Amino acid sequence: MKREKISELTTNRLSVYLRCLNDLAAAGIKTVSSQGLAEQFNLNSAQIRKDLGYFGEFGVRGVGYFIDDLRANLTKILGLDKPHRVGIVGAGRLGTALANYNGLSKSNFAVVALFDNDHEKVGHHVGPDRIPVYDVKKIAKVVRDEGIDVCVIAVPARVAQRVLNQVMAADVKAVLNFAPAALTARLGVKVKTVDLTTSLQSLSYFLARPQAGRLTNARRGVVRVDEIATSDRRDA
Amino acid sequence: MKREKISELTTNRLSVYLRCLNDLAAAGIKTVSSQGLAEQFNLNSAQIRKDLGYFGEFGVRGVGYFIDDLRANLTKILGLDKPHRVGIVGAGRLGTALANYNGLSKSNFAVVALFDNDHEKVGHHVGPDRIPVYDVKKIAKVVRDEGIDVCVIAVPARVAQRVLNQVMAADVKAVLNFAPAALTARLGVKVKTVDLTTSLQSLSYFLARPQAGRLTNARRGVVRVDEIATSDRRDA
DNA sequence: CTCTGTGAAGTCATTCACAGCG
DNA sequence: CGCTGTGAATGACTTCACAGAG
Numbered sequence: 001m002k003r004e005k006i007s008e009l010t011t012n013r014l015s016v017y018l019r020c021l022n023d024l025a026a027a028g029i030k031t032v033s034s035q036g037l038a039e040q041f042n043l044n045s046a047q048i049r050k051d052l053g054y055f056g057e058f059g060v061r062g063v064g065y066f067i068d069d070l071r072a073n074l075t076k077i078l079g080l081d082k083p084h085r086v087g088i089v090g091a092g093r094l095g096t097a098l099a100n101y102n103g104l105s106k107s108n109f110a111v112v113a114l115f116d117n118d119h120e121k122v123g124h125h126v127g128p129d130r131i132p133v134y135d136v137k138k139i140a141k142v143v144r145d146e147g148i149d150v151c152v153i154a155v156p157a158r159v160a161q162r163v164l165n166q167v168m169a170a171d172v173k174a175v176l177n178f179a180p181a182a183l184t185a186r187l188g189v190k191v192k193t194v195d196l197t198t199s200l201q202s203l204s205y206f207l208a209r210p211q212a213g214r215l216t217n218a219r220r221g222v223v224r225v226d227e228i229a230t231s232d233r234r235d236a
Numbered sequence: 237m238k239r240e241k242i243s244e245l246t247t248n249r250l251s252v253y254l255r256c257l258n259d260l261a262a263a264g265i266k267t268v269s270s271q272g273l274a275e276q277f278n279l280n281s282a283q284i285r286k287d288l289g290y291f292g293e294f295g296v297r298g299v300g301y302f303i304d305d306l307r308a309n310l311t312k313i314l315g316l317d318k319p320h321r322v323g324i325v326g327a328g329r330l331g332t333a334l335a336n337y338n339g340l341s342k343s344n345f346a347v348v349a350l351f352d353n354d355h356e357k358v359g360h361h362v363g364p365d366r367i368p369v370y371d372v373k374k375i376a377k378v379v380r381d382e383g384i385d386v387c388v389i390a391v392p393a394r395v396a397q398r399v400l401n402q403v404m405a406a407d408v409k410a411v412l413n414f415a416p417a418a419l420t421a422r423l424g425v426k427v428k429t430v431d432l433t434t435s436l437q438s439l440s441y442f443l444a445r446p447q448a449g450r451l452t453n454a455r456r457g458v459v460r461v462d463e464i465a466t467s468d469r470r471d472a
Numbered sequence: 473c474t475c476t477g478t479g480a481a482g483t484c485a486t487t488c489a490c491a492g493c494g
Numbered sequence: 495c496g497c498t499g500t501g502a503a504t505g506a507c508t509t510c511a512c513a514g515a516g
Contacts, residue, residue, distance in 0.1 A: 008438060009485075015437035019416060033497065041418045044487055046500090053499060061493045061498045078437050079444030086436075097333035103416060103433050150439060173446065174439040176432075180255060180339060182277045190442040192435050196412075197339050199428050200322075201251035201314050202244060203386060203410040206426040208315030210409065245507075269475060280509055282478090289477060297515045298474045 010051050018074040025067050033064035084109045085147050089163050090154035091116035091133045094178060098152060100127040112146045115139055140170040150174045157181040246287050254310040261303050269300035319344045321383050325399050326390035327352035327369050330414060334388060336363040348382050351375055376406040386410045393417035
């Protein structure tokens with residue numbers, strides 16, 4: 001076990017490993033080798049061992065990893081053993097779609113509030129879970145009352161930085177941003193941006209040059225699918 | 237102008253530069269230096285010059301870049317001078333939210349079809365643009381008839397690989413995948429995955445260890461916000 | 473004198489390769 | 495003997511630093 005700084009590429013992969021382990025466990029499988037895991041993602045097995053090695057020695061030589069054990073360890077490492085409470089700023093289409101996305105609840109994230117500045121929306125409840133929509137001005141209070149620790153920004157780019165500032169003022173330390181804007185956060189606040197426009201435009205580049213992308217990640221006739229996570233580097 | 241292979245990190249940044257140039261143009265500004273652009277993203281100016289340098293010499297020494305000129309060049313490089321037609325597979329919440337997302341039309345992407353296997357949905361039309369929902373079995377025909385060149389996968393992880401196979405069989409070469417699954421594509425097909433669960437779990441890691449993420453990208457007291465694109469690397 | 477374009481250096485990430493445990 | 499854990503080697507991306515154009 002070392003004490004190095006862990007890159008986001010690694011944490012993204014840990015999340016993917018965990019998902020895979022959950023599937024394997026559901027299939028009744030008890031152990032898996034780094035090689036076996038690696039094949040699921042067209043990844044190098046040393047990569048997996050290195051990623052895990054930052055946090056401890058979870059494997060058994062000659063055998064591999066006990067799935068239940070590794071699963072528990074990864075869950076703990078990723079901080080998923082405690083539930084997270086999510087607030088979504090922007091009750092438009094994207095915001096409400098995310099509020100009802102089932103994928104989140106599976107991994108201990110519960111959406112407990114939406115925020116909007118449209119008075120038509122404030123006071124209403126959204127989706128089968130009846131998530132309340134609050135006035136965006138009440139962020140600080142609702143964050144405190146509801147114990148929100150993660151916010152999602154789903155507002156137009158124009159106002160995204162202002163919203164981020166409000167969210168930071170409410171002392172939220174983790175933000176997932178869907179606005180196509182370069183945001184600046186203060187130290188200690190982690191912002192991850194998911195930029196659909198950029199993703200599509202990047203695809204467009206490869207469409208325009210079919211030869212591009214051939215060489216990278218090609219292996220055994222398949223192409224490794226991107227971003228074993230969200231891709232990204234440098235936060236990129 | 238060289239002839240090297242361009243990484244996805246670079247194409248992601250090009251998209252971000254283009255967006256910024258559009259904003260600057262709208263503000264009536266005529267020229268910008270790499271330094272000026274870099275400050276918008278907390279990026280190194282050499283990075284920007286290098287990214288552009290892969291494609292030509294667009295700058296003027298002593299001056300910087302003419303915004304209109306660079307904008308036209310980037311648009312061409314990214315293949316955004318020709319319109320793209322998008323089909324979305326999965327007419328659930330996420331799929332319909334994306335179908336109505338205005339951000340796409342802005343950059344020459346038009347959503348022209350949704351696909352679903354739920355017969356309740358097939359035949360209906362979605363949103364203010366009345367986008368038709370087709371039976372997923374008809375993908376190949378609709379792709380041909382409508383000239384679709386990009387598909388979005390917004391279905392449960394369980395069926396994502398099957399859907400990708402159908403999409404590839406319809407000869408679509410660019411796919412944006414929202415399903416939390418490691419997909420395998422054949423050579424010549426580019427898949428970019430946006431994985432919300434992984435993004436959130438990665439945030440959870442940093443919440444669990446506030447000291448993590450401190451060192452990276454810190455500069456002048458601010459933290460560069462991640463993934464100037466979709467973050468990532470290795471398509472990642 | 474300013475700012476680009478670009479080799480060279482530096483930094484960070486992935487893969488190799490193997491010692492050594494079970 | 496198989497498979498982990500890990501230093502060493504390689505490769506990729508970023509930043510430095512400066513020659514030279516305007």
